[in-house]
Amino acid sequence: MSWQAQIITLYPDMFPGPLGHSLAGRALEQGTWACDPVQLRDFATDKHRTVDDTPAGGGAGMVLKSDILAAAIDHCLERQPDLPVIAMTPRGKPITQARVREIAGGGGVTLLCGRFEGFDERIFEGRPVEQISMGDIILSGGEMGALTLLDACIRLLPGVMGAASSGVEESFESGLLEYPHYTRPVEWEGHMIPEVLRSGDHARIAAWRKQRAEEDTRLRRPDLWERHIGVRDQSPSGAQRKTKGQRS
Template sequence: MTFTAQILTLYPEMFPGPLGTSLAGRALSEGKWICDPINPRDFTTDKHRSVDDTPAGGGAGMVLRADIMAAAVDQAIENHPKVPILAMTPRGKPLTQARVREIAAGPGVTIICGRFEGFDERLFDARPIEEVSIGDYVLSGGEMGALVLLDACIRLLPGVMGASSSGDDESFENVILEYPQYTRPQIWEGRIIPEVLRSGDHAKIAAWRKQRAEEDTRLRRPDLWERHRDSPDQSPSGAQEKDKDKE
């Protein structure tokens, strides 16, 4: 099965863009995924190929028309009816690694890239579209968000990263942040790689990495730490901490 990415965008020349290089680019050349941009302007009927209009009720900017965008979405559904449809918008639900894994495990994804002041809300009422955000900030359009989403998915496709376990310990895979990494030289500007990582004792190394991951998550991302503590799949150390709380 080849992972197919349909991207509805007013700027199809932006794809594959950076996804044409490195791991994603090699995977694309090897046929592990397909990049298929769709331009909503191809579904317009006026000579200016207009896809937007002024906001109802007044206000600055322009709004993407529901009729034009829906026609493009319908074509995408006809092409690949079994893939999820996501719209990149700051009004969407935050993208998570868990959702990325779900998408990467399927046959592909259709991504709608917003522009201007966004979409006519009726588009989401009329079509099965999942609104997604990559962060609490505003970009010029959804294309950069689509590239982020696709990169996150493509690296998880079979054979793209090499070893199947390559991403298992990364940040967000187990809710918490990843532990710090080090490599040669052993001493750099007077700073030394932690002794435990040079000990060759795999059990001690694993315990140190787990401890640092938890400490860094508590300090840097307390929101993630709360989710980790509340998770039913609590880690052994987390379980011990709860037991201590009861004493």
């Protein structure tokens, strides 16, 4: 059974887009996953196929209507009732690699792409919709975020990456940024590949990579480092380990 991707959008021609190429494209051709864009305007009830209206209380822009959104979501739930419905919105919870793995480990996902000023808030009260943000940035719509989330999931599907271990040491998989990579030539414009990577000593290489991953995470992403330290200092029971000098 293919991993199913339903995408509710005003621009179905944007899919599969870049996901029709490279590893994701090959997996799509092989039936590992299926791409099913759903045109939101198909659920409009007037001759103009209206999907939005002015904000209640005034203000700039337009807001996607809850009744039209609900009809589209109900259609997708009827076809794929077991798939989570996720709205791409900057008001959502920031995505994590752990959540990506959960989504990839299921049967697929239904993605709801916003436009204009976003969604009528009542859609989140009336339907089981999870709100996810791809980062603290502003995009023109949810489609680019949806493509990013789909790419993150598809690469984790069985058989998509060449080797089973290909993604194990990627950034965020262990809670750290990935260590830096080098390849030939050994010297480029006076810059050398670190000696340890040319030593053939696998234990030293592993230790160096671990040290660099920790150093780079601490310096570049202190938020990740704090979380990593917190997880590392948890005992198997979930209780915080006592540090030196700490009293019970």
